[in-house]
Amino acid sequence: MPTPWRSILTLHLGILAALGLLQFVLPPFHLAMITRVLLFTTYAVGYNLLLGYGGLMSLGHAMFFAAGLYGAGLPVYYLGAGPGLAFLSGLMASLLLAALVGALSLRTTGVAFSIVTMMFGQVCYLVTISLNRITLGDQGLVLAGRLAPVRVGNWILPLNAPSVRYNLALLLLATVLLVTLWLVRSPFGRVLVALREHEERTRLLGYDPFPYRWLAMLVSGGISGAAGAAYALLFSYVGSAFAAVLYSILPLLWVLLGGAGTTLGPLIGVAFMTYAVEFASRVTSAYLVVVGLTLVLVAIGLPRGIAGGLRGRWWWLP
């Protein structure tokens, strides 16, 4: 009777397959755009785990994205690390940071949690600026030319080739999407949602909130960091702009727009907003006004986001 796994899996695999096929018809400009969309969607999926399922609104998630970004970029720039090792290093950096920040900030919930994470986020941003001699701050580091191609058996995949970028970004998103899909449907995810809905009741079903939220924070930070690491390697740039508050606010907007607490919401939100910015900026230099207005309209018309609105029709959407 309960979870229609077959429909859910078909839907997700179908969308991933469609994204895979898209690369054969996209002109180069849009190929690069969608690559960016895929990476930011990965980031948004990580954010959504905490906001949409855990009910915890972080305002400092850029620190995890940046931990992945620098964790991957610095070893490449200074130590000549290969892409695989660099990616792992970025992932580890963000996991460590998430474990620490989670342990401290999860003593709070609600608004206090948002404020505490925002402060941690700002601390991390200031660290990237003040370690100017290593990070070059705002100016950032360009990795191009220092990055060895990825080798898979006899294949050599140069990371600056558009199709290699696209497919690696898609691979990362597919992995992250399927892992989250499974996670939110697992007993763990069920408890996480229950805590979001009614903490006291969940406690009186015998669940201690802290370990669930901490693990959600860890996975969310790790996914965000993986997105950051992949961004550094695929676009060969590392800069403190990605640690700034804008990159903490963006995932919040993407997820709210697409639909918090839905697995596909992040993809819809990122794609919608990336293209809204793109089209608006062709028409006017005040493109952020257009984007802002769109967001306000969506918030009024679809308070649960685009995917959330669809779920009202198809209850089983995860």
Place this chain on the structure above:
Amino acid sequence: MVVVAVSSPLGWNLPPLLETVGLRRVFDGLTAVGDVDVRLYRGEIRALIGPNGAGKTTLASLITGRILPTSGRIFFNGREITRLQAHERVKLGIVSTFQIPTVFRDLTVFENVVLAAQRVRLRSPQDFFRLREGDLLNLVQEVLDRVGLQGSWHRTAGSLPYGHQRLLEIAMAMALRPRLLILDEPTQGLAPEEITGLMGLIRGIAQETAVLLIEHNLRVVLELSHRVTVMDRGRIIFEGTPSEAELDPTVQQVYLGVGGGWN
């Protein structure tokens, strides 16, 4: 009126399942529960009655761990649990329902019960990722059948009528496989025929677990409980069988004098 025979083989020759010793809780100088010694035994349905503000719900909250006592001790199954957190007590088998039915309103009936059902199956951290929905279906189906909600599994809990939300909460409690089930005014707001159904359900549950029943409805108390504990102003003023309670002058005075009356 049928009074359940008290001679049924209860666990009164065994040590008590729950014992409180000098339990006291003071709120801002007001003693909500004062020096309460109470013993509950395996297999019994114990009614806890008393006028409003007598401290019944506070006592229940002290037992479940929602609030901690100012002084005194609590033992469950021979183990001291005075300082144990609420979620740890649930794992030991102390489960309660709320005065106002509290369910996850936006989740389906099925999800609500699965949340409770998976609790008893999760023994090690790996289980969180290994356990499948299929493993829980039997338990979920069993408790939904018993409370009569099997037809509503896909509805969101908030969309159920009030009485059914109560039943759902009881189903969740049952899925936790309690050793002591505390029901806080389960008949409040129910229609008479719903109350009759609920009484049958509670009698069935009591085959497997001790029940502490906080209740205002005298018919329910007299028909269901083996023993009655009467509280007034934070203290226990009487303990005995339901028929003894009916005849006891102090109990009558508290109920009739304070203007509540048996209702």
